[in-house]
Amino acid sequence: KAGVTQTPRYLIKTRGQQVTLSCSPISGHRSVSWYQQTPGQGLQFLFEYFSETQRNKGNFPGRFSGRQFSNSRSEMNVSTLELGDSALYLCASSLFVYQETQYFGPGTRLLVL
């Protein structure tokens, strides 16, 4: 079974731009969670989607948003990029919502200049 895939793997943007990251979960998994990882803050939960609805949300500003499609694929969008948004963005999938056993993708490394 294929694992979680994320595209693109690397991205360079400038301040003020917006970016969209994509995540394809493991086949059959219906929940997708997003995390941000930085050296200073570690791994932080952004949000979780299940059945095309956001079910859970972390403490991030409204510039961070996401959505999930009917095939469970998910996208994450960050608008008006700031230097501090430079991070590894990780996507994880699980069978159902609020599940602690999650399978992570390789991440998208975003650099904001």
Add this chain to the structure above:
Amino acid sequence: DAKTTQPTSMDCAEGRAANLPCNHSTISGNEYVYWYRQIHSQGPQYIIHGLKNNETNEMASLIITEDRKSSTLILPHATLRDTAVYYCIAFGNEKLTFGTGTRLTIIP
């Protein structure tokens, strides 16, 4: 979720058992103890979880004390590929909360 405390770093000789401790003294009765690891530049990987009883799978063993205030993850025969950051998580509130973890280095 209950707070967990782990040593910042540990070394272990290749081929020996690696024992990674975790303190979760405020864990509540319905919170599971989960372990994940993150090898450099990769996404975290699920290892094992447990509630009260000791658990074993193909990757590791998890020993939870009777009072559930602490646990130990055991990698029975550590290899160089086990070098990673190991996270202990007390899960009970709908989302995984990662701490700073233990950086385990396997020494050849």
